Amino acid sequence: MLKISKKTDYALMALQHIASVQFGDVTPGRVINTKEIAEEYHIPLELLAKVLQALSKSGLIESHNGPKGGYLLARSAEQITIAQILESIEGPLGLTDCSHEKDGEFCMQREHCNIRTPLLKVQDSIYQLLNSMTLHNMMGGTPLITIQSPSVQGVDR
């Protein structure tokens, strides 16, 4: 399935919203609070709060306490990539467990494994894709983005 979790969905929606308000034309620089986002997109408030906490902890957004408080992007929308958002919520991304094995851990199949190398290449390619797309790309107008279809070349093609 390769699905991303709902939390990640919520994170993407929230960040997109924050970015579009913060850098929009109507009320630029306005601070956004959790409740506003939750109501706008029909997301459970408490769960969204946890998601925003995680984003804040990993430095993508900064929080402001007290009344009239809320969240702001910690850096510009151009400097926030989808890969960063994903990793903030779901941890290091990888198709396989063996792609981030620590010392001592060991995959039983490892020494006989015939698919590790090609999978790592695919994984790397997906990572580059996610890392080349920024929050800013996701915002605004209709054409949004154009993706060149990536290609994989076999040894004898």
Added chain:
Amino acid sequence: MLKISKKTDYALMALQHIASVQFGDVTPGRVINTKEIAEEYHIPLELLAKVLQALSKSGLIESHNGPKGGYLLARSAEQITIAQILESIEGPLGLTDCSHEKDGEFCMQREHCNIRTPLLKVQDSIYQLLNSMTLHNMMGGTPLITIQSPSVQGVDR
């Protein structure tokens, strides 16, 4: 995380093994049974059986009953892509649930959703990547594959 399940791991290993025996130099055309693969790669026998059943059901391999029975690729290794294998085991792949909504189903966030379009593009790109890599590419020699880094272009880049 974007992880693939262990079942899919097993499927990839099994298919790679079958392909390399079936089209290898030592015993070309030999039929491979479940036990052989399970022992070779230390996979639980019963679980692997289920995986192979699924692959057989979706037409990637064909089964031969009785003694000396086992599995063979249903078509050549060049014609089996990673995307097909993944979908056989995990069902239709998609980053988001809303990418394969049936009639009647409905995502609460849908009409306010600001990330649907860009996510579908990313998803499409990943799909093309997985679909362009075949079982044959995964076999054999060391260089295996070369992946051109995919690029995403924003509206104003």
Added chain:
DNA sequence: GTCTACTCCGATCAAAGTAATCGGAGATCA
């Protein structure tokens, strides 16, 4: 200075998906 509204954080519970197991039926070949 107190009160209120908000973020922050840890702990917990329920639901869903995945991994693994079991038992038996049917097919093929010796």
Added chain:
DNA sequence: TGATCTCCGATTACTTTGATCGGAGTAGAC
């Protein structure tokens, strides 16, 4: 006919994810 294999459905345990709760700390309003 019997042994060996695939096939298939049902079931159990486990891990991850989704969602909820309660309380602590902080900044601004009065």
